[in-house]
Amino acid sequence: xxxxxxxxxxxxxxxxxxxxxxxxxxxxxxxxxxxxxxxxxxxxxxxxxxxxxxxxxxxxxxxxxxxxxxxxxxxxxxxxxxxxxxxxxxxxxxxxxxxxxxxxxxxxxxxxxxx
Numbered sequence: 001x002x003x004x005x006x007x008x009x010x011x012x013x014x015x016x017x018x019x020x021x022x023x024x025x026x027x028x029x030x031x032x033x034x035x036x037x038x039x040x041x042x043x044x045x046x047x048x049x050x051x052x053x054x055x056x057x058x059x060x061x062x063x064x065x066x067x068x069x070x071x072x073x074x075x076x077x078x079x080x081x082x083x084x085x086x087x088x089x090x091x092x093x094x095x096x097x098x099x100x101x102x103x104x105x106x107x108x109x110x111x112x113x114x115x
Contacts, residue, residue, distance in 0.1 A: 007107060007108070009034065011037040011040075012033040012036070012037040014103035014104060014107060015027065015033045015036055022092050022095050022096045023092065024088040024089055024091065024096075025079075027084065027085055028084030032082060032084035032085055033085075035082055035085075036079070036085040040100070043074050043078045044074055047074065047077065048070065048074050051073070051074070055070060069094075072094040072096075072098075075087065075096055075097035079093075
């Protein structure tokens with residue numbers, strides 16, 4: 001449980017950094033960032049596998065590049081669910097999702113371990 005909370009807080013901080021670095025992404029505060037990080041995790045765990053399965057032919061046709069579009073769409077979907085977390089347009093969603101993925105990967109590699 002402690003490891004989950006540490007990862008959640010670090011991912012929220014990473015999301016705040018993404019919002020700071022990418023124009024077009026906004027967060028109203030740290031509490032919103034924590035909720036948004038949780039929603040991003042839920043969307044990636046529950047919705048993303050179905051979307052990837054349904055778009056598999058397009059992903060194969062584009063040699064996997066369409067998965068970047070799916071990543072941006074899931075990031076935008078999470079912003080749609082969380083009040084105070086805004087993304088204006090596809091460009092900020094694309095670059096924000098890409099940067100957040102890198103930060104979340106770094107958090108996972110440094111925190112490590114499984115519960």
